[in-house]
Amino acid sequence: MLNTKANIADHDGFYAQLIEAHEGLDDAQSQALNARLILTLANHIGDNQVLSEAIDLVKSVSE
Amino acid sequence: MTKIFETPLYPYERSPDQDATTPVRHKVVVIGAGPVGLAAAIDLAQHGIPVVVVDENDKVSHGSRAICFSKRMLEISDRLGIGDRLVEKGVTWNKGRVFNGEDEAYAFDLLPETGHKRPAFINLQQYYLEEYLVDRVRELQAEGAEIELRGGNKVSAIGTHETHVSLEIDTVEGSYNIETEWVIPCDGAGSPTRKMLGCDFGGRVFEDNFLIADVIMQADFPTERWFWFDPPFNKGQSALLHKQPDDVWRIDLQLGWDIDREREMQPENVIPRLNAMLGEDVKFDLEWVSVYTFQCRRMEKFRHGRVLFAGDAAHQVSPFGARGANSGLQDTDNLCWKLAAVIKGEAQENLLDTYNDERVEAADENILNSSRSTDFITPKSGISRIFRDAVLDLAEENEFARPLVNSGRLSVPAVHSDSSLNSPETGSFPKRTRPGASAADAPTDDGWLLDRIGDEFAVMTAGFAAPEVPAGVKQIHIANPSEELKTRYMGDAGGVTVLFRPDQHIAARWAAPSAHDITAAIARAKGA
Ligand SMILES: Cc1cc2nc3c(=O)[nH]c(=O)nc-3n(C[C@H](O)[C@H](O)[C@H](O)COP(=O)(O)OP(=O)(O)OC[C@H]3O[C@@H](n4cnc5c(N)ncnc54)[C@H](O)[C@@H]3O)c2cc1C
Numbered sequence: 001m002l003n004t005k006a007n008i009a010d011h012d013g014f015y016a017q018l019i020e021a022h023e024g025l026d027d028a029q030s031q032a033l034n035a036r037l038i039l040t041l042a043n044h045i046g047d048n049q050v051l052s053e054a055i056d057l058v059k060s061v062s063e
Numbered sequence: 064m065t066k067i068f069e070t071p072l073y074p075y076e077r078s079p080d081q082d083a084t085t086p087v088r089h090k091v092v093v094i095g096a097g098p099v100g101l102a103a104a105i106d107l108a109q110h111g112i113p114v115v116v117v118d119e120n121d122k123v124s125h126g127s128r129a130i131c132f133s134k135r136m137l138e139i140s141d142r143l144g145i146g147d148r149l150v151e152k153g154v155t156w157n158k159g160r161v162f163n164g165e166d167e168a169y170a171f172d173l174l175p176e177t178g179h180k181r182p183a184f185i186n187l188q189q190y191y192l193e194e195y196l197v198d199r200v201r202e203l204q205a206e207g208a209e210i211e212l213r214g215g216n217k218v219s220a221i222g223t224h225e226t227h228v229s230l231e232i233d234t235v236e237g238s239y240n241i242e243t244e245w246v247i248p249c250d251g252a253g254s255p256t257r258k259m260l261g262c263d264f265g266g267r268v269f270e271d272n273f274l275i276a277d278v279i280m281q282a283d284f285p286t287e288r289w290f291w292f293d294p295p296f297n298k299g300q301s302a303l304l305h306k307q308p309d310d311v312w313r314i315d316l317q318l319g320w321d322i323d324r325e326r327e328m329q330p331e332n333v334i335p336r337l338n339a340m341l342g343e344d345v346k347f348d349l350e351w352v353s354v355y356t357f358q359c360r361r362m363e364k365f366r367h368g369r370v371l372f373a374g375d376a377a378h379q380v381s382p383f384g385a386r387g388a389n390s391g392l393q394d395t396d397n398l399c400w401k402l403a404a405v406i407k408g409e410a411q412e413n414l415l416d417t418y419n420d421e422r423v424e425a426a427d428e429n430i431l432n433s434s435r436s437t438d439f440i441t442p443k444s445g446i447s448r449i450f451r452d453a454v455l456d457l458a459e460e461n462e463f464a465r466p467l468v469n470s471g472r473l474s475v476p477a478v479h480s481d482s483s484l485n486s487p488e489t490g491s492f493p494k495r496t497r498p499g500a501s502a503a504d505a506p507t508d509d510g511w512l513l514d515r516i517g518d519e520f521a522v523m524t525a526g527f528a529a530p531e532v533p534a535g536v537k538q539i540h541i542a543n544p545s546e547e548l549k550t551r552y553m554g555d556a557g558g559v560t561v562l563f564r565p566d567q568h569i570a571a572r573w574a575a576p577s578a579h580d581i582t583a584a585i586a587r588a589k590g591a
Pocket of ligand 1 (some may be wrong): 094095096097098099117118119128129130131132189219249250252254256290339355373375376382385387388389391557
């Protein structure tokens with residue numbers, strides 16, 4: 001089951017590193033980096049059920 | 064009504080130093096009577112050290128500036144004798160709301176932990192803090208302490224020597240010179256002393272402007288912190304609303320980089336902005352308006368021989384997270400007992416290097432936290448904004464995204480885990496009270512723990528029988544520890560002995576120390 005509780009110990013550190021990873025990239029490069037990151041994390045998660053729940057969750061979020 | 068910040072509190076008076084034929088030599092001179100300089104002087108006076116404070120001005124800070132004061136700052140203020148006044152006057156709040164555009168993203172409750180004398184923080188105008196500090200100086204003077212406050216005294220030159228520092232001071236009646244063994248410049252972010260000594264002040268300027276307004280209004284907004292990302296009344300920017308005493312409300316409106324600052328500060332431009340935010344029918348008066356840009360920077364070293372920088376003069380942070388004045392008072396908390404020990408001959412000068420090490424470490428932590436908040440509030444790139452907005456969109460329905468929302472992190476004291484003043488620990492106790500951490504408060508059978516520690520070395524034993532302590536060292540024995548004290552200090556252990564430094568940071572802890580262990584740990588905490 002998808003974990004929807006806060007789960008990252010140093011959340012501010014993670015967020016800062018994520019933004020820094022994009023420094024100096026143009027839009028296309030940023031999108032490519034995000035895609036690589038999503039695929040890498042998806043592989044780590046592995047469980048198709050969880051991945052599918054995550055996709056459903058983010059599609060339902062209104063902007 | 065005359066506001067306190069319009070009243071001269073320490074007007075210029077001629078000092079005998081001005082008529083001396085050779086410059087008078089002082090023990091300690093503090094430059095600047097802002098919150099940090101005043102706290103330094105009071106702390107030193109309470110340690111029995113004579114001190115002179117000089118300030119070019121003679122009033123408290125104009126307008127309000129700092130408003131959020133943290134628990135640790137209040138605990139230090141207890142030690143300085145003004146804690147009760149701050150908390151009685153201040154507004155205590157626990158609830159915050161975060162809005163994203165038109166919608167409330169979520170509300171949070173700080174649910175402060177019980178079993179502490181002081182709340183997580185209070186809101187109070189900076190001018191009240193400074194007024195209470197000046198009152199405390201007067202009280203100490205009445206008790207005979209050698210503490211002097213010289214208004215209308217502007218330091219215009221500084222010379223450093225092997226044995227002392229010389230200062231040239233300008234007054235309305237001309238200049239005079241004094242000498243001092245030690246000097247603590249607390250002359251603010253623009254520190255003239257720092258410039259006169261040619262010291263660096265490197266860091267980051269955030270390309271953004273904020274309109275800060277304090278308005279007086281009788282409004283039925285609740286006592287909560289409201290923060291907006293991209294509100295309808297300030298499109299694409301952020302806004303903050305916070306309550307202070309006396310029906311004064313702090314409003315922060317992000318303006319962006321390319322603006323005309325003078326124009327933005329004119330009431331005819333400010334008032335429509337506030338009407339859009341508060342509602343057309345809300346009546347208010349402007350107490351104070353200013354436009355700020357923010358910076359995060361620090362000096363490479365806070366100690367330059369006999370010159371010990373503290374507060375904004377040493378480090379500057381953006382205000383998100385309220386770390387300016389709060390950390391400045393932690394500087395002097397760390398510095399004053401050390402300087403007093405050196406002056407009294409109880410410690411070597413190298414103890415002062417640990418002031419530098421510990422407070423530089425704390426400044427870096429504060430700068431890191433404030434920079435991250437500022438980067439979240441003002442994303443620096445398109446992709447950064449996309450992630451920021453994604454976090455906010457997720458946060459409405461999903462609890463997991465909320466910790467990532469960063470509109471300012473609560474100011475908490477730094478833990479000096481690697482400080483050379485700590486002794487290696489024996490036994491296993493809760494992480495929270497490890498050597499280097501500041502003492503966690505707890506109720507005891509005889510009042511609050513922090514009140515009992517006070518401002519000298521203290522050995523607390525809880526659970527176990529009291530060990531033998533060296534002569535002259537304060538001992539606190541707690542035979543029946545409260546649940547809070549057990550959780551915070553003992554954990555699964557049956558008892559513990561903790562050595563507190565005079566700034567209430569933990570220097571050592573043991574299961575069963577000998578008198579020799581305690582003596583050695585105190586010597587180490589004094590830099591031996
Ligand atoms: C909008 C805003 C909001 C803030 N909010 C918060 C908050 O919520 N919480 C928080 O903790 N901090 C906050 N801060 C930061 C806080 O105001 C500062 O950190 C604090 O005032 C620093 O105190 P200080 O004593 O170091 O310096 P200052 O208060 O700047 O005092 C410096 C003193 O030195 C004197 N001086 C200067 N030059 C000389 C000279 N040559 N000779 C003699 N005297 C001199 C000046 O007259 C002045 O009195 C905020 C700041 C701003 C601008």
